[in-house]
Amino acid sequence: MPNAPEAVSLPVVGMTCAACAANIERALKKLPGIGDAGVNCATNRAAVTFDHSVLDVPAIVEAIRDVGYDVIVRPGGHMTDGIWPAAIRRASSIDGCRVL
Numbered sequence: 001m002p003n004a005p006e007a008v009s010l011p012v013v014g015m016t017c018a019a020c021a022a023n024i025e026r027a028l029k030k031l032p033g034i035g036d037a038g039v040n041c042a043t044n045r046a047a048v049t050f051d052h053s054v055l056d057v058p059a060i061v062e063a064i065r066d067v068g069y070d071v072i073v074r075p076g077g078h079m080t081d082g083i084w085p086a087a088i089r090r091a092s093s094i095d096g097c098r099v100l
């Protein structure tokens with residue numbers, strides 16, 4: 001019996017335009033165990049469904065970091081809006097796409 005797919009919505013930092021979102025989406029869809037990946041650069045969210053027996057959240061975060069962006073993950077796995085301002089300031093040092 002296959003495992004039910006797990007869904008996460010990760011806060012991504014460093015995206016500046018739709019091409020950034022498309023880059024991340026493409027990288028995520030290459031991962032084994034990915035059901036679907038939708039990245040929204042306006043909300044800075046990556047919504048991913050995946051098979052937990054094949055893939056886990058750290059591997060997803062790693063894939064996003066591999067293409068040059070970052071994900072806000074707090075120890076314990078919970079993410080809150082309160083940590084956004086500092087994270088967004090830090091994101092300005094990430095070499096993302098600046099061309100619009």
Ligand SMILES: [Cu+2]
Pocket residue numbers: 015016017018019020021096097098099
């Ligand atoms: Cu971009």
